[in-house]
Amino acid sequence: MPESPSVPSPTTVPFRDLHRLHRIHGDASRAALLAAVESREYTRPNPIIEEFERRWAAYCSVRHAIATTSGSAALLMVYMTLGIGPGDEIITVPNTFVATAEAALLLGATVRLADIDPLTHTVDQDSARKLFGPRTKAVVPFHAYGRLAEIDALTAEARAAGIPVVEEACQAHGAARDGRKAGAWGDCAVFSFGPTKVFAGMGEGGAVVTDDDELADKLRLLNTHGLEDRLHTALGFSFRIHPMEAAYLTARLEVLPALLTERRALAARYTEAFAPFGVVHNPRVADSEEHGLYVYVIDVPDRDAFCARLTDAGVGWDIHYRAALHQQPAHQERFRDAEVPACDERQGQIVSLPMINGLEEAEVAHVVDRVTDALDAVTRSAR
Template sequence: MIPFLDLKAQYASIKGEVDAAVLSVLGSAQFVLGDEVAAFEREFAAYCGTRHAIAVNTGTSALHLALLAAGVGPGDEVVTVPFTFVASAAAICYIGARPVFVDIDPVTFTMDPARLESAITPRTKAILPVHLYGQMAEMDAIAEIAERHGIPVVEDACQAHGAEYLGQRAGGIGVSGCFSFYPGKNLGACGEGGIVVTNDDAQMETIRMLRDWGQERRYHHVLKGYNYRMDGIQGAILRVKLRHLEDWTEARRKHARHYSSLLAGSRRVQPPVDAAGRRHVYHIYAVRSPDRDGLQRSLQAEGVQSGLHYPIPVHLQKAYADLGYRAGDFPVSEAAAREILSLPIYPEMTSRQVECVVAAVEQEAYVG
């Protein structure tokens, strides 16, 4: 069996470092925030090329607080995409705002700037592009439209640790950027975690208060805040893993290149595109197939695990029926949801495993 992801292999490769970091936190008894979280914030901000980073308990919390700090409130609108994990829309709804969707580019699966401006109304208070699968959205065009309308851009970079657009790291182009450290992410905690990065001092100060009950200092509650603090153990583990992230990212990119070279000209699948001027970090290696479900069954029979990211766009989810969208409203997103299959990709894969996956994709018993 070739697994879709192998977190045990990653842990085995850094076990000594992780175990020592955890024991250090247990000895310090700094279980919530503390020195390790503060150090991780500094190091992750430096990695992203931003002035500040504010660690929180989940990527969803990062999105929630970043939108609040950007001035989004009840009754406002936030423009985003329907082809994403549901948290992108959920964070908007937490505020009492409304997600307004625009379709995606059929090549990169990220927000199509050509469709963005028509979705902006006087109630639009933020734009939330999603850097899906590890590739950044077309940020120059999005930022130009946002600036023209005086609307802040909050980057959903939850799948894009270390991704770049024209040399700029994810999270550093908008007013803020949000990351998830869910265990399966390129930089994953041993549990939950998230962070907001920003170059704006006011954003930083607001988000720091919001994550910790709105306190300016202990028992002085300036804002109605939340308990969104990062655990000390997660901060310590993430510091260890951050030191390895670039090596892991290059391993992912190597595997992606190997996949794409072997799948070039495939009659069965269309490999993903590494768009010009962008550094794709391949959180997901997503191929397209007209018979995606049949392909997945065939791979399973050959001992290859795969994933679906995401089979139902947010606008067609039952929980978001109240937004009033219908099938056919976003045809590019809906086609992607029907056709995309995620193949195994993780740093510890071998070239031989990549070749075995491709052989299973291309084997003659599969009828597309």
């Protein structure tokens, strides 16, 4: 009997492979889309959208979800609903995606930047607390790369001061601590279902979730131009998700737990293999915690040399993000007084490694071996 051919070692593993991710539930999504087309349910109120909203709220263990066209739209809708405008301030961190701040800036508000904890990359609660003031209208902690921010003390203090906490959960689908998921910690939370997310739509999509009935009513009102009883009673806009996207997401929710399980197993392999090098891993979490693993981020001392080695070895990488908010060309000036030394230091060291559903064992081994070699080289020369 001829020997079975050995699996050739891969020469490259990309940073991301969305086609693999989307193939995983291709059949379910095709069926859901076809059913949505045949339902002819395109107007509102829309049962396809309502079904998705019910399921996403249940997944997050909260009472309400209001689906939107994108995560950015969800942020804008929340800030509008909280009445944020000129003269008001929101507090967030600089290592989040630009939309967290943009939505508030578009409303004429000021964004204050708190520093991050250098080990977790999420908000430093003391730094955020120092920014509280009479103009603070929201605290917006970012669950960085899918890791839940520790916000117990911050939330207690914000609540005592009557300041709402908006979880920036756009990267944190399914992240949890002590069984409590992202979305169930703040007064409300914002999610993105953009195409690169772990829980990704066909194109764009987002949602706000909340347990607060009154807030949910206001969010729904603003989601559709402030329309009630055929009259416009509030300033809103069209933030509504497309029913086809809602149908797709409802089908996709079935596979989210399996996608997360697979990513967590891959992250555990990485974390174990890279632990001896003593670098910071955002995904290294306590047993009581489950990471959302949008991206797997480590901090390395000589990033350029490390990344060059990965490129030569055929391992994809990326940086989330190349510049923090206060370093972005469009925003440097407005944030020139930001005091965020931990973020400044981390920003030059972060690297995102391949976090792909559907990797073959030989590919995982390739990434682990090549990253180990590169870490060995850069940490040895840093000693």
